[in-house]
Amino acid sequence: MKQSQLFTKTRKETPKDEVSTSAQLLIRAGFVHKELAGVYSFLPLGVRVMKRIIKIIKAEMDTLGGVELYLSALQDPEIWKATDRWNDASIDIWFKTKLKNDTELGLGLTHEEPLTRMLRDHISSYRDLPRYVYQFQTKFRNEVRAKSGLIRTREFLMKDLYSFNATVAELDIFYEKVGKAYERIFRAVGLGEKTFRTFASGGAFSKFSHEYQTVCDAGEDTIYLAMDQSVAVNKEVFTDEVLKDLGKKKTDFVQARAIEVGNIFKLGTRFSEALGLMFTDERGASAPVVMGSYGIGPARVMAAIVELHHDGKGIIWPKSVGPFDVHVVEINAKHTNEVANSANELVVQLEKQGMAVLHDDRDLSPGQKFADSDLIGIPVRVVVSEKTVKAGKLEVKHRADGEVEHLDTTQLASRLR
Amino acid sequence: MKQSQLFTKTRKETPKDEVSTSAQLLIRAGFVHKELAGVYSFLPLGVRVMKRIIKIIKAEMDTLGGVELYLSALQDPEIWKATDRWNDASIDIWFKTKLKNDTELGLGLTHEEPLTRMLRDHISSYRDLPRYVYQFQTKFRNEVRAKSGLIRTREFLMKDLYSFNATVAELDIFYEKVGKAYERIFRAVGLGEKTFRTFASGGAFSKFSHEYQTVCDAGEDTIYLAMDQSVAVNKEVFTDEVLKDLGKKKTDFVQARAIEVGNIFKLGTRFSEALGLMFTDERGASAPVVMGSYGIGPARVMAAIVELHHDGKGIIWPKSVGPFDVHVVEINAKHTNEVANSANELVVQLEKQGMAVLHDDRDLSPGQKFADSDLIGIPVRVVVSEKTVKAGKLEVKHRADGEVEHLDTTQLASRLR
Numbered sequence: 001m002k003q004s005q006l007f008t009k010t011r012k013e014t015p016k017d018e019v020s021t022s023a024q025l026l027i028r029a030g031f032v033h034k035e036l037a038g039v040y041s042f043l044p045l046g047v048r049v050m051k052r053i054i055k056i057i058k059a060e061m062d063t064l065g066g067v068e069l070y071l072s073a074l075q076d077p078e079i080w081k082a083t084d085r086w087n088d089a090s091i092d093i094w095f096k097t098k099l100k101n102d103t104e105l106g107l108g109l110t111h112e113e114p115l116t117r118m119l120r121d122h123i124s125s126y127r128d129l130p131r132y133v134y135q136f137q138t139k140f141r142n143e144v145r146a147k148s149g150l151i152r153t154r155e156f157l158m159k160d161l162y163s164f165n166a167t168v169a170e171l172d173i174f175y176e177k178v179g180k181a182y183e184r185i186f187r188a189v190g191l192g193e194k195t196f197r198t199f200a201s202g203g204a205f206s207k208f209s210h211e212y213q214t215v216c217d218a219g220e221d222t223i224y225l226a227m228d229q230s231v232a233v234n235k236e237v238f239t240d241e242v243l244k245d246l247g248k249k250k251t252d253f254v255q256a257r258a259i260e261v262g263n264i265f266k267l268g269t270r271f272s273e274a275l276g277l278m279f280t281d282e283r284g285a286s287a288p289v290v291m292g293s294y295g296i297g298p299a300r301v302m303a304a305i306v307e308l309h310h311d312g313k314g315i316i317w318p319k320s321v322g323p324f325d326v327h328v329v330e331i332n333a334k335h336t337n338e339v340a341n342s343a344n345e346l347v348v349q350l351e352k353q354g355m356a357v358l359h360d361d362r363d364l365s366p367g368q369k370f371a372d373s374d375l376i377g378i379p380v381r382v383v384v385s386e387k388t389v390k391a392g393k394l395e396v397k398h399r400a401d402g403e404v405e406h407l408d409t410t411q412l413a414s415r416l417r
Numbered sequence: 418m419k420q421s422q423l424f425t426k427t428r429k430e431t432p433k434d435e436v437s438t439s440a441q442l443l444i445r446a447g448f449v450h451k452e453l454a455g456v457y458s459f460l461p462l463g464v465r466v467m468k469r470i471i472k473i474i475k476a477e478m479d480t481l482g483g484v485e486l487y488l489s490a491l492q493d494p495e496i497w498k499a500t501d502r503w504n505d506a507s508i509d510i511w512f513k514t515k516l517k518n519d520t521e522l523g524l525g526l527t528h529e530e531p532l533t534r535m536l537r538d539h540i541s542s543y544r545d546l547p548r549y550v551y552q553f554q555t556k557f558r559n560e561v562r563a564k565s566g567l568i569r570t571r572e573f574l575m576k577d578l579y580s581f582n583a584t585v586a587e588l589d590i591f592y593e594k595v596g597k598a599y600e601r602i603f604r605a606v607g608l609g610e611k612t613f614r615t616f617a618s619g620g621a622f623s624k625f626s627h628e629y630q631t632v633c634d635a636g637e638d639t640i641y642l643a644m645d646q647s648v649a650v651n652k653e654v655f656t657d658e659v660l661k662d663l664g665k666k667k668t669d670f671v672q673a674r675a676i677e678v679g680n681i682f683k684l685g686t687r688f689s690e691a692l693g694l695m696f697t698d699e700r701g702a703s704a705p706v707v708m709g710s711y712g713i714g715p716a717r718v719m720a721a722i723v724e725l726h727h728d729g730k731g732i733i734w735p736k737s738v739g740p741f742d743v744h745v746v747e748i749n750a751k752h753t754n755e756v757a758n759s760a761n762e763l764v765v766q767l768e769k770q771g772m773a774v775l776h777d778d779r780d781l782s783p784g785q786k787f788a789d790s791d792l793i794g795i796p797v798r799v800v801v802s803e804k805t806v807k808a809g810k811l812e813v814k815h816r817a818d819g820e821v822e823h824l825d826t827t828q829l830a831s832r833l834r
Contacts, residue, residue, distance in 0.1 A: 005484060007539050007548045033535050036487045036522070041535065044485040045549075050487075067422060070459040071451045071556065074572050097503075098514045099522065099571075100561050105453070107524075118458065122424050131424045133461075138490065138555065144517050144705065154516075155491050199611050403530075 001324070004366035006030075008043050009405070010372050021305035023149025025315050029375045031323075032303075038146025038154035045376065048323040048356075050157070052150060053298045054136055054337070056188050056320065057159050060181040064174075066134040066161055067275055072115055073138060075106035079113040084273040093141045095154075107140035112267065112293060115162055116275045123289060125280050126166050130174070134161035136298070139343040148220055151259055163292040166281065168268070171290045175266060178294045181263050185296065190305055190318030196232035198223050199242065207265040208237070212296075213258035216307045221260055224253035259304045267291040277344045302377060307399075315377030317398050324358040325416050326350055327378035331366050331385035343384040346409065353413040374399070380416060418741070420777040423447075425460050427789050435634045439723035440566020446792045448740075449721075455563025455571035457716070462793065465773075466576070467739040470715045471553055471606050473737065475575050479599040481591075483551040486533055490555060492523035494503040500691040510558045512571075514783070524557035529684065529710060529825055533581055533692045540706060543698050544582050547591065551578035553715070565637055567720035572714060580709040582697065584821050588707045591684060595711045599629055599679050602713065607722050607735030612678060612830070613649035615640050616659065622684040625654065629713075630675035638677050639671035642688055676721045686706040726817075732794030733816050741775040742833050743767055744795035748783050748802035759818045760801040763811070763826065770830040797833060 008030030015034070018024045031046035034275070047368070050147045086106070088094070094186035095107040109115070115133070123129065139158045146152055161178065165171045179197060179413060186195040191214050198213040211234060213223050224236040231246055243249060272288040274276070281287050302321075309316045317323070328350070330343040341360075347359045358378060360369050367381075373381050381397045388395050393406040396415075407415065425447030432451070435441045439453045443449045448463035460720070478485070480482040486562060491514075497503035501524070501819040505511070525531070533551070540548065556575045563569055578595065594616060603612040608631050628651060629641050648663060650670070654682040660666060686705040689695070694706045719738075726733045734740070747760040757778075764776045775795060777786050790798050798814045805812055810823040813832075824832065 001484075007484065007536070007545070007550065009539050013537075033538075035531060036491065038481050038491050039489045039491045041489050041531065044484045044486050047485050047487050050684055065422065067424065067461045068464050068655065069461050072458050074453065074455045074557070075455045076453050095514045095522075098558055105512075114452060114458065119424070121428075121450075123425050128424070133424065134792045140491070155489055230708055375425075 001356075001358055003358055004362050006044055006358070008045065010375055015345045018149050020149035020151060020303070020307070020311060021146060021310065022151070022218060022303040025306055026150065027301070027309055027378070029136070029315060030272060032150065036154075037142055038152065039295050040150060040153060042299075045323040045362070046302070050247045050298055050320055051301055052323075053189055053301055054157075056157070057185055057296055057298065058136075060162055060185050061134045061159070063183055064161070064177060065130075065134060066212060068135060069109065069133050070137055071111045073108050073117075074107050075141065076328040077104055077106060077116065078262055079275060080106060081116050082170070083113055083271060085113070085199050090141065093143060095140045095142045106139075109139055109141050110295075112162070112291070113272045113275065116271045116277050116291070119289075120275070120277050123164065123277065123279055126282055129164060129166045129279060129289065130170060131164040132161065132174070135161060141199070148218065150299050151220060153219060153299065156297055159296045159298065161294040163276075163294070165292075166279065166287075168290055169173050171266060171268075172402070173294050175264060175403065178264050179210065180293075182264065182294075182296070184212075186212060186261065188300075188303055189321050190309060191261060191301070193211070194308055196225060196229065196258075198258070198325030199234040199237055200234040200263070201236050201244070202266065203270075206268060209263060209265040211260045212262035214304045214308070215256045215258045216304065217257050218307045219259040221256040221258050223256055223258045224250075225256050226252050227254060228252075259300065259307070261301050261304050262294075262296040264294045265292060266294055273380055310377070312411075313371070317377045317379055319379045322377070322379050323356075324378045325355040325380065326357045326412070327359055327381045327384050329360045329369050329371050329381055329395070330372055331383060333366075334386070336386065339384060340384055346378045346382065349409045350413065353409075355413065355416060380412070382412070410412070418775055419780050423461055425462065427792050428649075431458070435566050436564060437566040437568060437720070437724070438727065439568070439635060439720040440800065442651055442727055442792070443567065443615065443720070446713045446794070449567065453571075454559055455569065457567060457686045459524045459572060459716075460797065461717070462740040466719055466734070466738055467715055468604055468710050469738045469740075470718055471574075471576070474713055475601055476713065477602050478576070478578055479552045479593060480534070481549060481578070481598055482547075483549045484549050485552060487552050487554055488525065488528045488535075490525050490557065492525050492531065494521055494523060496534050496692060497523060500530055500688060504652060504760040512557045512559045514581075520720055525554075526556055526558050527710070527712075528552070528554070528577060529579070529688045529708070530692065533694050533708070536581065537692070537694050539698055540581065540694065542696055544585045545586060546581060546696060546706065548581040549567060549578065549591070551576060555810050565635065567716050569637060570716070573687060573714055576713045576715065578711040581694075581718065582695065582707045582709075583704075585707055586684060588685075588709050592681060592709055595681050597710075599635075599681065599713070603629060603631075603678065606738050607726060608678060611725055613640070613642060613646065613675075614693055615649040615651050615675070615783055616654055616663070617680070618653050620687075623685060626680060628677045628696075629679035629681075631678050631725070632673045632675045633721065634674050635720075635724045636674040636676040638675045640675045642673050643669050644671060646667075649761040649801070667777075676717065676724070678709075678718050678808055681711045683708060686709055692695070695820040727794070730788070731792030734794045734796055737834065742797065743774045743829075744770040744790050744793070744798045745774055746786050746790055746800050747776045747818075748786070748800060750781045750783075750829070751803070755802060756803055756806055759806045763801060766826045767830065770826075772830065772833060797803065797829075799829070
């Protein structure tokens with residue numbers, strides 16, 4: 001894509017209303033636009049990063065045997081009343097609205113209730129189990145505080161996977177499988193080293209759930225991480241009783257700020273019982289389906305990546321999730337056809353090899369172009385100028401370490417794979 | 418994909434609360450699920466059709482030079498007040514909600530306002546024009562009546578493209594280009610023959626807009642179609658004055674019901690003036706940007722396709738948008754490995770050639786399987802049974818005309834391309 005076609009302009013000044021580094025950089029570089037506190041739109045560069053994160057997550061969901069669906073945002077209060085999650089006393093972050101006839105509706109903040117109701121039409125026997133379904137869908141949450149940029153928003157895309165099993169033993173096995181898939185996902189997007197499976201509250205129906213917490217100062221959560229990194233515990237369950245269960249003592253841990261990038265939750269029969277999702281087992285007895293739910297917020301993942309991968313000049317995208325693979329920066333002050341053709345040809349060659357390329361064809365100074373390139377943070381930059389055309393080799397600069405290599409296009413393509 | 422993994426069960430009985438054939442069939446076959454009047458969730462088959470429709474639309478948007486972004490659903494009232502579109506008196510289909518501090522927010526029913534405001538940061542000179550941006554994003558509309566299934570819903574995905582030009586002449590050229598792209602899209606999804614570019618009201622700032630209307634009985638709109646199909650006019654502008662403009666008389670037309678599957682609209686400077694989206698032209702003068710907007714609702718397109726392409730047994734998907742390319746129906750009453758292996762092998766071979774395959778591996782009677790297959794409507798069905806394994810050739814049945822061919826896999830793959 002030509003950068004002249006990308007309508008977004010970068011900003012030098014840091015937005016005054018953002019405290020998190022990720023929001024500041026993502027806004028300055030033109031990935032997101034703030035509409036309201038806690039409400040962001042995604043600009044073309046942001047859409048591209050989100051699609052790459054989604055693709056990585058989707059592949060793992062498919063491997064788990066998940067089937068993709070898409071549930072509505074508008075919610076029927078009746079099913080939420082049946083599970084006692086409609087009242088502000090139990091869930092205090094609903095956005096509610098009304099039909100013209102004054103019927104109240106909710107905006108989905110999660111989807112256990114409609115999915116459980118829907119599956120009553122499709123599950124009746126043990127032969128219909130297990131079922132694993134997931135979606136990438138927009139959640140609405142009426143947060144009182146929304147000050148951490150993309151880390152806590154009032155509207156956000158969520159990947160939510162739900163499991164439906166016949167037995168707790170089957171749920172336990174699937175739950176661990178999802179955990180492994182989550183670890184692969186967080187490694188793939190560049191969060192692996194700093195992301196820890198963390199004991200968290202299990203609610204009324206399970207001793208623990210697990211959160212995937214990425215340690216970084218911008219995080220809103222407080223966790224306790226064992227010095228040897230073998231175990232992490234959310235502050236909310238960092239009690240003597242829990243530590244005894246884990247065979248640890250308080251002094252084994254250090255406190256850290258962290259971003260919850262994912263969670264996995266054993267729901268048991270809480271929703272299936274309340275909404276009547278029953279099945280007939282192999283002996284002909286009726287039993288409630290055993291459920292689990294598993295979330296990841298792709299935009300929060302994007303923010304966490306930027307928190308971990310940036311420097312004073314801007315973002316440093318891991319290769320797996322950058323908006324483009326290569327940034328071709330054309331420096332052509334004299335507007336010669338030779339340089340322009342060379343840049344165009346390079347873009348075509350790289351694209352032929354499957355690379356996504358951003359081509360800075362704009363009529364700006366080299367300084368402005370390099371500053372923008374550093375800010376946007378595409379993993380590899382290739383300059384095409386009168387000098388490089390003469391030299392016949394590409395000057396390839398890696399954003400992460402600033403290392404410069406002189407390569408031809410085949411070498412570059414193989415380096416990026 | 419194995420059909421045993423697809424959790425949806427088909428229904429024999431027609432849902433009593435749906436009057437449109439498309440909603441009845443899409444629910445019975447397991448493409449969509451009704452949550453509330455005018456609110457539908459998409460089941461795995463429905464998600465797959467939607468993705469194919471979206472892909473066709475996206476390719477045309479990219480060809481037009483469009484860049485994809487994604488705007489928030491939650492809306493700041495201030496910008497809608499600036500254009501006088503916040504009051505119920507001007508727009509009576511808002512869903513409104515509130516933050517915890519009682520600040521009112523809207524749920525986006527279209528996106529001219531936030532986009533125009535956002536582009537103030539990115540457009541200042543004629544050098545920043547033209548700009549074309551689009552998104553696939555969920556709109557919310559508080560419709561009083563929502564009785565036509567997926568044809569009029571309260572929550573729906575929309576492809577909305579917006580154009581930003583320096584002059585009306587440039588807008589006019591782009592507008593016609595979009596019209597051509599729309600015609601290619603509607604042809605590609607199987608609506609071409611019955612879809613007509615239709616004169617419609619242009620609002621306060623343009624004489625006409627154009628709707629793309631698919632003629633069918635389930636449509637909510639009334640249009641007048643010239644007997645020679647050279648021109649179509651929406652009822653709302655079917656006046657003597659307009660007919661005179663078009664050089665036609667009333668008796669040249671027949672009345673028809675139609676579904677509005679898309680629209681294209683010249684906005685002029687209505688929004689840029691109200692929200693201050695100005696640019697400096699080549700002579701240094703300041704002028705408001707000239708805008709256009711262009712919508713298609715993929716789910717409405719899906720419904721229109723079903724309205725046009727079905728028979729007494731179920732849906733008949735055009736090849737371009739079917740949830741799968743091939744339905745492999747395994748008939749294996751004796752549960753022999755020979756038949757099962759043959760079916761599995763066929764699926765692998767077809768998938769290798771790039772086909773999307775649904776493999777009915779369920780333990781049901783042939784009658785039930787064929788009825789489901791006809792209802793779901795995948796373009797081509799291949800039966801694998803003891804008989805076909807012996808014969809060594811595939812029995813390929815085309816859903817559209819019931820024609821049966823005996824082919825090998827290479828022939829089948831080339832037939833489906």
